[in-house]
Amino acid sequence: MSSTLYSVDNLSGDPPGAKQRFLQPGVLGGFLSYLVPGLGQAVQGRIGKALLFFFCLNALFYYGLYLGNFKNVYLPRAKSLAPQTLESLGLPLKFPNPIVYRPQFMGQFWIGVSAWPALAQFFQYDEEENPGPDPLLGTYQRTPPEAELNLLQNHGDKSWDLGWVYTVIAGCLNVMVIFDAFAGPVAPPEEKPRDKRE
């Protein structure tokens, strides 16, 4: 058990020189930080950084959603749209339509649980069949109808587009947060010389 713990100095809120033992960076921390930004750092005892990541990334993601009228995070099935291939380049690669027609979701996905409603809507409903609202989620993070998307993009003030950029950046930043929880900070602290009496 002791191999999964380590000692750290100068954590936020700790008195100088205080030593505490926490879970060390690893897969569990990385996974928790994927679920909720900063959760992995929290279980590792880095509470200040955990709060920073949690509030900053959620603020960015939900502010982006707000700018886009809560209609810019979704994953379409796009079954009736033409599949995209690289045959013109001589490559027999065929990409999944949901990714081809909404590549932004590849960035938004990494914000974690906050983007899961889009996955739930994707797996349960086909937007082309014009289904009714979900009992729990309603139409939150569901692919908007084509007419509504055209209206948002062509008659808005560009906030819809700016909003999805914010949500994608939030997701991409969380990839770095996940890595921080998985492997520690990129620039590790310098080791202090050991006291000879120890």
Added chain:
Amino acid sequence: MLSGLAPFFANGYFWHLPLIIVIVSLVYSATRHDDWKLIGVEAYRWGVRMVTFLGMIGLGLYVVTLFT
């Protein structure tokens, strides 16, 4: 000359820029360091770099508009 920049800032979406600069600087710096002093210094540096970079692009576009 500065009055020519008024329409630039009249577009509301430019006021969203400070939020993203502050958050990207802070989060990126916090993934590089655990020490708050180092995080602050690194965040300030990245904030200045981003503002300078975007400012140069904005200035370049503004100069282009003077000749079109």
